[in-house]
Amino acid sequence: MKLIYEHSQDGRRGGELPRYEGLPRANVPEKLRRSSPPRLPELAEPELLRHFTALSSRNFGIDTGFYPLGSCTMKYNPRVNERLVSLPGFKDLHPHQDEDGAQGALELMWRLQEILCEVAGLDACSLQPAAGSQGELTGLMLMRAYFADRGEGGQRDTIVTADTAHGTNPASVTMAGYKLEKCGTDTRGNLDLDDLRSKVNERTAGLMLTNPSTLGLFDEHIEDVAKIFHEVGALLYYDGANLNAVCGISRAGDMGFDIVHINLHKTFSQPHGGGGPGGGPIVVRDRLEPFIPVPQVVRDGQGFRLDYDRPRSIGKVRGFTGPFGVFVRSYAYIRSYGPGLREMSETAVLNANYLLARLKDTYDLPFDRLCMHEFVLSARSLKRKHGITALDVAKRLMDYGFHPPTIYFPLIVPEALMIEPTETEPKERLDAFVDALLAIAREAADEPELLREAPHGRPVRRLDEVMAAKRAIVKYGFEDHPDLSGEAVEPRQLEVQKGA
């Protein structure tokens, strides 16, 4: 399909602006003036819309079908939320509007803060972080501020993570200026307590943990884990990416965690738009509250206001008060369920266990437990027996009309297939997905080429990721655009994490 730039034609116009007569002329000093115009696309609106309509038809979303991308919680995105976020009172509100002209926005944010505190079982919430990974970084900054405040700033220099951790956790540790220590996983998929004990000491600032873990398993010793850290004065950070498993069932605060981030775009149904937006509010225990970002939304009598007067705050991690539109959608989602959030999580867990039950005799199950909202299988046997990888299985699923699960993650499971159905899928879809995976396992034995060359039914065949990285063509080059056609293609894809 053509790039939008390849539809361009000199002098063609899309939108037009109002023309105001008789105004002073715009005068940019010569040396600051644009020397040559940016080569933006030149096409009329009809073709513009067609181009993006065509692009959309080459894309798969939750609206298209089942999207069990593990750790990403791809649930239905209610259209009413899109309607609500488009109310002029929300979408056309300037963030510098005086508080008296933003009471509705402030109230919504305050209510969301309260809800997230209740769901997490903690005391204070900042909505500012723009995504889970920024929530992590903010959480680590809070630890830093907390220990500095206690005079332990120099001493506490290490963060412990699990070997099942999402890549954002170690990356955040580095960006926050901490050292990283990794803890192993025991045979039931819990943190290895012995390993953990050996790594936690008075230099430890804290733990970062996802629970249920990225294996989809709840850590059975979570109380012991919390004790180990708290005993040395360290803090516990909860990566809330898997909150969809436990809303109303178990709360991070009750487990002993001190800081939590919540991926609003996962548990609370923010459409992810092919990469984002998201929201990563953090919820913290009392003692960390003084350090959370400014401004904070507070209730003040009958009204609401922004509190900037927080002398021990770490400062700001993002502009203004965070991605407001995301709050509107997630608040709406939560209000649709109310205390029924528990049934939401129960159903997510039921759906996952149903898939697991139907698949575990055919694919390898590294940890034989009931799962939470997701589970991890392995294609190890397929690989050994037929040379079929998790990647091949994933590509073949496309031909059956499904988005593949997350693969090659978590790292401790070879040939991992990480499957998360979410609560909004009907049984029919789950059954069809199982049937496809079972058929694929048979095909792996009977017609392995079918898998290795998959997908067959998508707008493109398997794409060469190695060529992309080598050539690094990252923008259109107009007349000078490199012509790849004719190059030898070996559609190699990296057997690395795809998803989560």
Place this chain on the structure above:
Amino acid sequence: MKLIYEHSQDGRRGGELPRYEGLPRANVPEKLRRSSPPRLPELAEPELLRHFTALSSRNFGIDTGFYPLGSCTMKYNPRVNERLVSLPGFKDLHPHQDEDGAQGALELMWRLQEILCEVAGLDACSLQPAAGSQGELTGLMLMRAYFADRGEGGQRDTIVTADTAHGTNPASVTMAGYKLEKCGTDTRGNLDLDDLRSKVNERTAGLMLTNPSTLGLFDEHIEDVAKIFHEVGALLYYDGANLNAVCGISRAGDMGFDIVHINLHKTFSQPHGGGGPGGGPIVVRDRLEPFIPVPQVVRDGQGFRLDYDRPRSIGKVRGFTGPFGVFVRSYAYIRSYGPGLREMSETAVLNANYLLARLKDTYDLPFDRLCMHEFVLSARSLKRKHGITALDVAKRLMDYGFHPPTIYFPLIVPEALMIEPTETEPKERLDAFVDALLAIAREAADEPELLREAPHGRPVRRLDEVMAAKRAIVKYGFEDHPDLSGEAVEPRQLEVQKGA
């Protein structure tokens, strides 16, 4: 693809309604009470949206690509118009709202009336008719009322139409209780004046004519035609379906027509939604004004009101004041062009002539003239030489990614291909379309089966219209739904008008 009913499952819920506690119970008398529930679909909202998303991806619209369906004026539907029609002040306005609470709506309608009068070159406008065909019927009712008022009601019983006329014209004549007289077409595509003269007399109530005609040709003797009718005291009705050719260039009123309908969904870009909505306002000369439907929007000092006090009015042809949302969109479209409507028409005509110039050596051109906004080719030679019909050409165009033109219309052209590009298409699309039609002409000679079995690349292959008519399965039958599978298929399609 499954029917939505085939996704149903007992007891599954989509939307939920508010529950109000403590109200009196609804009590329907036994004998009026529903005895068994309607078997509406039972699915949750996520699957509901997926179903219709999937349906949409099996459909082709202007947003998908070029749609040169002759006589249908498939032009771009600006998205700003969709936004405007959704303003609460428009979409949530009750039609019984008092006039003082509907001034914006009334003003918009009044302005649209004024604009349509100017465009048509006539004096008064009623927005009430819901589509072109209803405009026609309304226009004929006006004639009836007009002649009755003059005491000629008994005498005037015939309406003359062209043999190129759209099917709605004769159908409207019958529904209005008139007799039909058909006039032939001369060798240049004009009304045959001799034939016409022989059919017009004191029994004639009027003429219905499309100009430019459905051949895409402007009647060169239109002034004579008008004279012929006016001389016997008859009226002229202008089928405005082809108005897109002549906005700002030539006006029906100036041509001598007394009544005009305007298909807002053609010339003024109302998205047609797979069949409708539309709008068919009528514009009339002074002397017909007393008879137009009630209520009429009138200006009254600074304000606007609905005038019901029109004793000679024919009455009402539709509820309230017509399809208001259609008016909003068309008004917006017109205001985007302003007097530039002329350039809109010029461009439509230019696009059509360009296609014609590039195609006329390959396909037969029954009337060798420059065209207006559309033109009619014939596949007669292809049929004679290769047994390839207009239907085959149309089906094969689908494989090239184009919606076919209107075929088998107008009736006087055998194997007609009626092509209307509209003004919003860029030259690239036109060229690609020509290239496809030229390639198809070659294929007709080289690989005729390719055409006869086309389409090959759509969600379904050629469908059997004869079976459909014979079996007349016009709703889903649940358990008793007939199972066609296994029946002998002969994908016969009727070689009748498809389009316009």
Place this chain on the structure above:
Amino acid sequence: MSYLSLTDRDRDEMLAAIGVSSVEEFFRDIPAGVRLQRRLELEPALSEQELTRHLEELAAKNVHTGMELSFLGAGIYDHYVPAVVDAVLQRGELLTAYTPYQPEMSQGVLQAIFEYQTAICELTGMDVSNASGYDGTTVAADACFMAKHVTGRTKVVVTEATNPQVRQVVKTYAPGFGLELVEVPHRGGTTDPDELAAAAKDAAAVIFQQPNFFGCLEPAPELAAAANEAAAIAVAHVDPVSLGVLEAPGKYGCGIAIGEGQGAGNYQSYAGPHYGFLAARNEFIRRMPGRIVGETLDAEGERGYVLTLQTREQHIRREKATSNITTNQTLLALAGLVYLSWLGPQGLRDLGETCMSLAAYAKERLELEPAFPNKTTFKEFAVRVGRNAKDAVRDARARGVNPGYVVGRDYQDLDDALLVAVTERRTPGDIDRLAEVLRA
């Protein structure tokens, strides 16, 4: 602003390819005397931003049902339209398609219409539905035209308790159809079956509304029986939203069911575009007006959908067609389908019960004399306000409440009657407010 795509170079190239030197040449066939020698006198073109501002200003001059607590009904209702309806309608592939003449390009729309036809048949208990009519008034005219041809008779009977606009439209169409129109008065808010039976003699059709214009439940089975006895076609004009709790017309002897679809999935939109529905017994299928979609197979034996029974239609039958309709209201009917699917059978029933309960609550709270005592009503009812209802409306509107429709606009002897519509969007609190305002 314009949506034109040609550049100057394009134009030049195209003119050259055509062999003309300017666009003017295309118009040389137009006699000079009818060529417009000036530019159209229209206001200057607006940019999108200016256009938006202009229309926002117009919209702001309307008092919509989000600004005023409204109990207006009388045929158009403020039912809730779920967001998923809008989402489906804004799918460009559906929104910007024409009538599905070429089925291989249009399976989405065709299947949707087939599903819609099924839903309408389920609601009404009929065998066949068309793809929609213009609105709830024109389908009544359609039904008359059908009945005339089926029965060969030249009279139609309409009850006076049928929506006045429906009656007016039938009246406008009748002369062209060669039909005489007879109205049967209501008796205290509903129709007397005996009186109707008398009028039905030699009638092609008998049209009544259920619930009727006053919101009252007619003795519909008896009215249908009255028609059937005279071998006239019984035509019920029904509210789709009522059909989760009220019996389907097909079950009590009607031959045709029609109605205004707006309340089921369309915005009020100052009366349009909306959809009218028309469904009938199988025996009338060849006299149905408008598009009908049927199931078939494709060349490979796969199921698919096409426009069918087209020999009824104007483009084939021309002056002998069952109707002149071509453009209909498919998109709005699609909204209806999405809405009804969103509700499901239980939702539709809940909706009917909720409206009815709320209306019952409103009757209690208003403490006003009913215009039609001892009648069962559905979501709408008429009360006497003790003065001209116009004045009551004016006073209430001054306090931000639009209390309903002035019945006297259509029924001369009911000047003091107010028709109050209560949908699920009006809460008990809203109703309390209405009561308070009307008491004042």
Place this chain on the structure above:
Amino acid sequence: MSYLSLTDRDRDEMLAAIGVSSVEEFFRDIPAGVRLQRRLELEPALSEQELTRHLEELAAKNVHTGMELSFLGAGIYDHYVPAVVDAVLQRGELLTAYTPYQPEMSQGVLQAIFEYQTAICELTGMDVSNASGYDGTTVAADACFMAKHVTGRTKVVVTEATNPQVRQVVKTYAPGFGLELVEVPHRGGTTDPDELAAAAKDAAAVIFQQPNFFGCLEPAPELAAAANEAAAIAVAHVDPVSLGVLEAPGKYGCGIAIGEGQGAGNYQSYAGPHYGFLAARNEFIRRMPGRIVGETLDAEGERGYVLTLQTREQHIRREKATSNITTNQTLLALAGLVYLSWLGPQGLRDLGETCMSLAAYAKERLELEPAFPNKTTFKEFAVRVGRNAKDAVRDARARGVNPGYVVGRDYQDLDDALLVAVTERRTPGDIDRLAEVLRA
């Protein structure tokens, strides 16, 4: 309301297939002590209709820019967002997709990102753009992290005339990055290149804003030169809307260009979600944070797009990654792409000129002393209102005009300064009204 799809029968069948008797069993691994023994204390579930009413009520408590004539800017601007942007963003296949990890499922999003990257490179004159950052503040922190690793230095310089929120975010991030932050004061509204040169010594990066926070045009080429002389990376924080008339940072020596994308295609939305953009010279490509899409071929030699250079990223490099970002702002960046494509090069230039002309007109009309005399400004400018600007804002708002941003909120010595933003949405008449209100 819920969006659950399972019926009771489904549940029973599924539990049976799993071999458990109730959902409770799934949670048996959760230690009893951390199981919640009560229901969440949340308000009851709402139906869609109730939810809508509730949020409409909240929205109605906000005074948005359609209700008040607003000249607020200071980083977020009321530029017109054309309807086609919304239409594209509501395409479900794009809206409801996750990050395009599986390229064969995601060519639509991937190609769109590639096109976006191209647009950003064209605007900024850079070689490579990522797929977006969170907003215009966090991309500044990203740039610091890049610069630190590229140069190995531990200091960053930011001009005081850079948006205060950008500076605050950099300050918050700096300790974790091991960076020291130095601010260079403005001199009468712009930055002195010599002063900046002095500060730039040993700096990893020098960040300045063009136009700066006060709307003034910085001597950007000289500022970049000051950075380059010190072998620090010159980082320009630019307004995309200005880049039709202002020079591209790549043309005057910057190594990195960043900015807030909101003004180009996103609603104000009380500050989010929006997109931050970050583009750089090719030499820094392996230190870029976030997603980057690259072109490649598929097995049949057809062109296609994939996420590329992933070895920079957290999911592969983990603690050695160039950033921890994963979720970004792709949808908002897509809005940016659609918007910029709608404008085209000429439209972008017209837009810049229109804003600038209107702002110049406003300066004339206001007849107030400029806070920074003799500076060229773009679409925003600061004036002295002769009293605390807070009071001027309060008084103007009482008359329905929000005249701008109170500069004193961030700059102590500028209590009487008001920062007035003029976009193309403000007509000359609107500006006259502002003048009138401010004069009062």
